[in-house]
Amino acid sequence: MNTKTIIATALLTAGLGLGATSTTANAAFLKTRSSTPSSLRGTWYHISRISKGTKPDLERITITKHSFLDKCTIGTTDIHGKMFTVQYHKYSYKFKGYARKQLNTYMFSKISSTGYVSTHLRINGKYRHVMLQTPQQGPFSIYTKFKPAHQYTITGSFK
Numbered sequence: 001m002n003t004k005t006i007i008a009t010a011l012l013t014a015g016l017g018l019g020a021t022s023t024t025a026n027a028a029f030l031k032t033r034s035s036t037p038s039s040l041r042g043t044w045y046h047i048s049r050i051s052k053g054t055k056p057d058l059e060r061i062t063i064t065k066h067s068f069l070d071k072c073t074i075g076t077t078d079i080h081g082k083m084f085t086v087q088y089h090k091y092s093y094k095f096k097g098y099a100r101k102q103l104n105t106y107m108f109s110k111i112s113s114t115g116y117v118s119t120h121l122r123i124n125g126k127y128r129h130v131m132l133q134t135p136q137q138g139p140f141s142i143y144t145k146f147k148p149a150h151q152y153t154i155t156g157s158f159k
Contacts, residue, residue, distance in 0.1 A: 044143035
């Protein structure tokens with residue numbers, strides 16, 4: 001097995017928590033793109049932590065055609081150049097209050113296990129284009145194009 005197949009399998013198994021049994025079968029499902037899809041490009045905002053009596057931490061992700069920049073209070077993640085790859089796979093998602101959807105999950109590096117999903121959800125009574133971060137456990141974090149005043153999450157599952 002080549003290195004790319006091993007890394008792709010590790011990302012799929014560890015990053016998305018699917019508990020894969022066959023390494024070659026799961027590695028074949030990951031596809032690679034040379035650039036970011038336009039639905040994910042732009043600047044996305046999310047309130048990452050709210051502690052009582054403190055100012056909320058605003059996380060900002062900037063995605064361009066060939067780069068990924070994540071700025072938060074903990075640190076900055078900058079992926080560009082040879083480290084930048086876009087791997088994706090289609091999963092079936094079921095969110096609370098919505099019908100099951102087939103959506104692509106995108107990962108922006110061979111070393112990152114965090115996946116991102118582009119979809120439309122209802123936020124404050126309006127359907128908005130949002131980006132979801134796939135969780136290791138717990139609810140999905142919702143990233144919006146506007147600077148939110150609240151922390152938005154949604155519960156759901158995928159397979």
